[in-house]
Amino acid sequence: MNIVLLEPEIPQNTGNIGRTCCATGTKLHLIEPLGFVLNEKNLKRAGMDYWKDLDVETYDCFEDFLEKNPNAKLWMATTKAKHCYTDVEFGEDDYIMFGKESAGIPEEILVKHPETSIRIPMMNNIRSLNLANSVAIVLFEALRQNNFSGMEFQGDLHRLSWDE
Numbered sequence: 772m773n774i775v776l777l778e779p780e781i782p783q784n785t786g787n788i789g790r791t792c793c794a795t796g797t798k799l800h801l802i803e804p805l806g807f808v809l810n811e812k813n814l815k816r817a818g819m820d821y822w823k824d825l826d827v828e829t830y831d832c833f834e835d836f837l838e839k840n841p842n843a844k845l846w847m848a849t850t851k852a853k854h855c856y857t858d859v860e861f862g863e864d865d866y867i868m869f870g871k872e873s874a875g876i877p878e879e880i881l882v883k884h885p886e887t888s889i890r891i892p893m894m895n896n897i898r899s900l901n902l903a904n905s906v907a908i909v910l911f912e913a914l915r916q917n918n919f920s921g922m923e924f925q926g927d928l929h930r931l932s933w934d935e
Contacts, residue, residue: 772795772796772797772798772861772863772864772865772867772910772913772914772917773797773798773799773800773843773864773865773866773867774788774792774797774798774799774800774866774867774868774869774906774910775800775802775836775845775866775867775868775869776788776799776800776801776802776868776869776871776902777802777833777868777869777870777871777876777880778802778803778804778805778806778870778871779801779805779806779807779871779872779902780805780806780807780871780872780873781806781807781872781902782806782807783903784872784901784902784903785801785805785807786822787903788902788903788906789821789822789825789827790821790822791903791906791907791910792825792826792827793821793822793824793825794821795910795911795914795922796921796922797826797910798826798827798828799825799826799827799828800827800828800829800830800836800840800866801827801828801829801830802829802830802832802833802835802836803829803830803831803832805829806871809829833880840866843865843866844862844864844865844866844887845865845866845867845868845884845887846859846861846865846866846867846868846887846888846889846909847868847876847880847881847884847887847888847889848867848868848869848870848876848889848890848891848905848906848909849870849875849876849881849888849889849890850875850890850891850893850898850899851875851878851881851888851890852881852888852889852890853885853888853890854886854888854889854890855889855890855891855892856889856890856891856908856909856912857912858889859887859889860916861912861913861916861917862917863917863920865913867906867909867910867913869902869905869906872902875899889909891905891908891909
C-alpha cells in the first residue's frame with residue numbers, strides 16, 4: 772500500500788503519518804513543496820524513532836510523481852468526492868493521495884479523477900478532519916479489504932498471559 776501526501780504543510784501530521792506507515796508496511800510518498808524540512812525536530816518527534824525505518828520517497832511536483840509511478844492506481848481522498856471510501860475496492864499496491872492541510876487536493880487534479888476520488892463521511896458543518904486521522908481511517912480500510920496482507924497480528928500482553 773502507498774500513501775501520497777501532496778504538499779503537506781504541518782510536520783507533526785507528516786510525522787504521525789510516517790509512524791502509521793511504518794506500523795503498516797506502507798510506503799510514504801511526499802510531493803513538494805513541503806511546508807517544513809525533512810530533518811525538522813517536530814517531524815521526527817511525531818514520528819518518534821520510527822522515522823529512520825520509514826520507506827519514503829520525495830518528488831519535485833505532482834507531474835514528477837506521475838512520471839515515476841506511471842502505473843499507479845491512484846485514489847484521491849477529498850471532502851468533495853461523490854464516492855465514500857468504504858464503497859470502493861482497494862488493491863494491495865494502490866496509492867491513496869491526500870492534499871495539503873489548508874486546501875486539500877486542487878480541483879484541477881480532482882476533475883481528472885472523478886471515479887477514484889473518495890471521501891470520509893462527516894457532518895456538513897465540519898470542513899475536514901485532521902490529515903493524520905484521515906490517512907489512518909482510509910489506510911486501515913484499504914488494509915482490512917486486503918486482509919491486512921503482510922501484517923502480523925500481535926496480541927501478547929507485556930506482563931501477564933491471556934491464558935490466566
